[in-house]
Amino acid sequence: xxxxxxxxxxxxxxxxxxxxxxxxxxxxxxxxxxxxxxxxxxxxxxxxxxxxxxxxxxxxxxxxxxxxxxxxxxxxxxxxxxxxxxxxxxxxxxxxxxxxxxxxxxxxxxxxxxxxxxxxxxxxxxxxxxxxxxxxxxxxxxxxxxxxxxxxxxxxxxxxxxxxxxxxxxxxxxxxxxxxxxxxxxxxxxxxxxxxxxxxxxxxxxxxxxxxxxxxxxxxxxxxxxxxxxxxxxxxxxxxxxxxxxxxxxxxxxxxxxxxxxxxxxxxxxxxxxxxxxxxxxxxxxxxxxxxxxxxxxxxxxxxxxxxxxxxxxxxxxxxxxxxxxxxxxxxxxxxxxxxxxxxxxxxxxxxxxxxxxxxxxxxxxxxxxxxxxxxxxxxxxxxxxxxxxxxxxxxxxxxxxxxxxxxxxxxxxxxxxxxxxxxxxxxxxxxxxxxxxxxxxxxxxxxxxxxxxxxxxxxxxxxxxxxxxxxxxxxxxxxxxxxxxxxxxxxxxxxxxxxxxxxxxxxxxxxxxxxxxxxxxxxxxxxxxxxxxxxxxxxxxxxxxxxxxxxxxxx
RNA sequence: UGGGGAGUCGCCAAGUGGUAAGGCAACGGGUUUUGAUCCCGUCAUCCGUAGGUUCGAUCCCUACCUCCUCAGCCA
Numbered sequence: 001x002x003x004x005x006x007x008x009x010x011x012x013x014x015x016x017x018x019x020x021x022x023x024x025x026x027x028x029x030x031x032x033x034x035x036x037x038x039x040x041x042x043x044x045x046x047x048x049x050x051x052x053x054x055x056x057x058x059x060x061x062x063x064x065x066x067x068x069x070x071x072x073x074x075x076x077x078x079x080x081x082x083x084x085x086x087x088x089x090x091x092x093x094x095x096x097x098x099x100x101x102x103x104x105x106x107x108x109x110x111x112x113x114x115x116x117x118x119x120x121x122x123x124x125x126x127x128x129x130x131x132x133x134x135x136x137x138x139x140x141x142x143x144x145x146x147x148x149x150x151x152x153x154x155x156x157x158x159x160x161x162x163x164x165x166x167x168x169x170x171x172x173x174x175x176x177x178x179x180x181x182x183x184x185x186x187x188x189x190x191x192x193x194x195x196x197x198x199x200x201x202x203x204x205x206x207x208x209x210x211x212x213x214x215x216x217x218x219x220x221x222x223x224x225x226x227x228x229x230x231x232x233x234x235x236x237x238x239x240x241x242x243x244x245x246x247x248x249x250x251x252x253x254x255x256x257x258x259x260x261x262x263x264x265x266x267x268x269x270x271x272x273x274x275x276x277x278x279x280x281x282x283x284x285x286x287x288x289x290x291x292x293x294x295x296x297x298x299x300x301x302x303x304x305x306x307x308x309x310x311x312x313x314x315x316x317x318x319x320x321x322x323x324x325x326x327x328x329x330x331x332x333x334x335x336x337x338x339x340x341x342x343x344x345x346x347x348x349x350x351x352x353x354x355x356x357x358x359x360x361x362x363x364x365x366x367x368x369x370x371x372x373x374x375x376x377x378x379x380x381x382x383x384x385x386x387x388x389x390x391x392x393x394x395x396x397x398x399x400x401x402x403x404x405x406x407x408x409x410x411x412x413x414x415x416x417x418x419x420x421x422x423x424x425x426x427x428x429x430x431x432x433x434x435x436x437x438x439x440x441x442x443x444x445x446x447x448x449x450x451x452x453x454x455x456x457x458x459x460x461x462x463x464x465x466x467x468x469x470x471x472x473x474x475x476x477x478x479x480x481x482x483x484x485x486x487x488x489x490x491x492x493x494x495x496x497x498x499x500x501x502x503x504x505x506x507x508x509x510x511x512x513x514x515x516x517x518x519x520x521x522x523x524x525x526x527x528x529x530x531x532x533x534x535x536x537x538x539x540x541x542x543x544x545x546x547x548x549x550x551x552x553x554x555x556x
Numbered sequence: 557u558g559g560g561g562a563g564u565c566g567c568c569a570a571g572u573g574g575u576a577a578g579g580c581a582a583c584g585g586g587u588u589u590u591g592a593u594c595c596c597g598u599c600a601u602c603c604g605u606a607g608g609u610u611c612g613a614u615c616c617c618u619a620c621c622u623c624c625u626c627a628g629c630c631a
Contacts, residue, residue, distance in 0.1 A: 009569075009570070009578075009579085010569095010570060010571085010577095011569085011570085034631095035631095036630085036631055038630090038631080068631065070630090070631080071630060071631070073630095074630075074631090124629095127629095128628080128629060131629075132627070132628090135627055136627075137558085137627060138558055138559075138626075138627065139557080139558045139559095140558085141558095142627085169629095170629060172629090173629050175629095182559085183558050183559040183560090184558095184559055184560075184626080185558095185559080185626055185627050186626075186627095188627080191628085191629050193629085194629040195629080196629080210629095212628095212629075212630085212631090213630070213631045214631090216631095217631085233560095233561070233562090233624080233625070234624095234625060234626080234631095235631090236560055236561060236625075236626090237559075237560055237561090237625070237626050238626090239560090240560095259561085261561095261562085261624090266567095272631095273630095313579090314568070314569095314579060314580065315567095315568055315569085315579095315580095316568060316569050316570085316579090317569095318562090318568085318569065318570095319561070319562060320561095320562050320563070320568095320569090320624095321561095321562065321563090321623070321624055322567080322568060322569090323567080323568090324567070324568060324580095325566095325567055325568090325580085325581085327567085327580075327581070328567075328568075328579090328580055328581085331580060331581085332580095334592090334593095338592080338593060339593090343590075345590095372588085372589095372590080372592095372593075373593075373594080402591090404591060405591090413589050414589085415589060415590070416589070417589090419589095444589095446589090448589085454589090455591090456589095456591080457588095457589050457590060457591085458590090459590075521590085521592085522590095523590045523592080524590045524591085524592070525590090526592095549590075549591095549592050549593095550591095550592065550593090551591070551592085552591055552592090553591040554591085556591095
């Protein structure tokens, strides 16, 4: 009997867990999601969140949220808050309270003393430059620092004085004494504590020494009883150090670290440093700009938690480098919104049409369903009028072969209304089409015309009843698939100047009172979402385009 | 030219000594008052390359090739 839920694909981590459960090594698994609060979460983190929390759910285990807050200079409460919000929004709940690596500072300190007492750590006063020199290179062994031979007594004293603030920032470090000749650079006596007088978001000014990631992470995992510590591939080389620390300390728990490949997406970047640069340099409005690959940006854009979780499921987990096309992500939202978003009509690029034979009080309006497959979504009246807006793109003076939209002398179905014929085109002095004079076939409401077939259907809005709306159309943020592949070229040079287009469009009155973050499908156009922050129900309608509808005509 | 990883369809990704899952995309057809959705069908004689072991290898062995990664007092 397998523990694998049918909904989740097999992957190497699940295989390991299943073996561990089957062998009795673990009765319950405990995972953790360990972000550093130094930026907002992005789609790559979402993959990790879905993995860690998903595993815990599927195997009846637990998953902790633990902040790796060991570098006070870059961390903030704002980031920590946003991260918690994002995890919740994605649909996950961590086990118990939020954990902080800083909660373990005292224990970490005592373990460091244990290491010193065992002769496995020493205080060094080499400058950063010297340390780099002493470290050697990939092909040459490093050499020992003079401090490597300090006695336990001396090290104990020095380390205590480091904590007491007797030394200047950066003047001394505590190093693990492992092997300066190791072919693994991480084992060449890595620094495990440095002196930094920085205000910490949790511990304030209580400490002037801070533990390094490699030293902190494994111990934090062990203290929390983590069974499977999952991280990305670049930490593979750190695993021997992870194990070394735990093997040499009196901790009876030794979590196992497993690495999986990080997610790469075409036309976007997933580097917190670079995302921060986009924010700082004002290339975007903030971390939650709808063009950002951040969780909060995608949320604002209109992505749903379900769609992101589905995405994580589709891309899978492995150890091979992979680059996923954004089309996969888009496919996930379309699929989710297809069944969840009510349909409504909107005109993004309006062209005025005068229905010449519209007869007030006689020409009828129909009710329209909010969802073709879900009558429970309800319906509303879509009023027709003498003057209507249609999409400028739905009319062509010189229609190409296969054109199913409006053309001079041609007919088209007005969605939920009559069949419309274009009789006359009004142009301005420059020859630009500014208005269409059309007539409807009075006998086509709710039924097809007799003797001829009208294939095309277009959306429209009665001018009298349409509501003005600010519509934000987003395109990819970068013009090339891999903006940051070339180290010599600033990725900002590949910014897509047309990534945001704000247009004044029109929407059905039904949208008027929509709350922020309401999803809609604008028929024939795409999925849109009322802006989380700026949309004001009943006052200012602001919609963000989440993703366009698939368009097999546009491809031709 | 040190260490650690990875190479299976356009993109992800299972799999395993017994003759290549699935998803996305793509393509063909059907339904449709969204050129959407939905439905049906097609889509790797082949698993980086070359040898070897075997009745039989993508899975085992050998060599090679390619890509990623490591020299922060970042995580």
